[in-house]
Amino acid sequence: MPRDDKYWFPAKRYGWGWGPPNNWQGWAVLAGFVALVAVGGAMNLPQAPARFIGYVVVLGVLLTAVCWWKGEPPRWRWGGD
Template sequence: MERKAALKAVVGETAGTGPAWFAAKRFGYGAGMPIAWQGWAALAAWLGCLAGAGGLAQIGGAAGKTVAFALFVISTAIFAAIAARRTEGGWKWRWGKDA
């Protein structure tokens, strides 16, 4: 019974607070695919920021490239922090059988 309670705690709650937005990767470290609409929205927002940064780098000259790089770094850091807090079981190394 203790194992079921532990599994329920990991699947039902994340390393942060609230329900999981991203599945745990089966192998390796990090987040897997989104499993909730909030995860898909966060992924779409991040991809939108990357597309905007790419467009800005193309048309903005030297200053545009600097701003695009800053947008890329900041949006990636924010997305990684959100994904880390909202991944089932948190981010840890997984070998497949324990995912």
């Protein structure tokens, strides 16, 4: 099944949500997310684990917002389409 290149994050084949990025923009967003989590962990984790958890939650919400904005519309999929 060909992927639509206008979406940065294609829908998963099974379940609800998005799969791996479809193009360089999506990979850049995902790499930025991972880098920010790593930097936040190095800066906050030893001294303030609760602050790090809050930081990761905020980053997760922002990543979900980008996926919602630039990804395929989410819906439950059973693999047939």
